[in-house]
Amino acid sequence: MRQYETAFLISPKLSEEETAEIISRMADIVSQKKGKIVKEDRWGKRKLAYPIKRFDEAFYVFFLYESDPSVPFELERRFKQTEAILRFLTVKKETKKNIRRKKKHVPEVEESTAPLEEESFEGREETQESLPPIEKDEEEM
Numbered sequence: 001m002r003q004y005e006t007a008f009l010i011s012p013k014l015s016e017e018e019t020a021e022i023i024s025r026m027a028d029i030v031s032q033k034k035g036k037i038v039k040e041d042r043w044g045k046r047k048l049a050y051p052i053k054r055f056d057e058a059f060y061v062f063f064l065y066e067s068d069p070s071v072p073f074e075l076e077r078r079f080k081q082t083e084a085i086l087r088f089l090t091v092k093k094e095t096k097k098n099i100r101r102k103k104k105h106v107p108e109v110e111e112s113t114a115p116l117e118e119e120s121f122e123g124r125e126e127t128q129e130s131l132p133p134i135e136k137d138e139e140e141m
Helices: 016-032 070-081
Strands: 002-010 036-052 055-067 085-093
Touching: 002 016, 002 036, 002 070, 016 036, 016 055, 016 070, 055 070, 055 085, 070 085
Parallel strands: none
Antiparallel strands: 002 055, 002 085, 036 055
């Protein structure tokens, strides 16, 4: 089974009971299709970045669940049928294996209490004589 995350926005004009009823209906769809809800996150009413269907705020809900691919399709079909759902998005999550990796050994640096001295570039001046000669192609001339 794969892991999916579905986010959906519910109209703010609904009462708390109606909102809870819609959320429980959507969660039941996952369990009816033999999926398993890992996490249900309700953010509550939040201001939208831009108006959606003339609403400036919406009730945010996130489901994280494990199921076969038929569950997200069924959820999206139900979202389209429900007028109270303003927007929805389903993302397939990648399951990563827990692999412990060795931490790189970082040598400890001794901290000195003396202030750092500025480097002096005196005596480091390069002259034309110390630079290698530049070869010019005959074609460039």
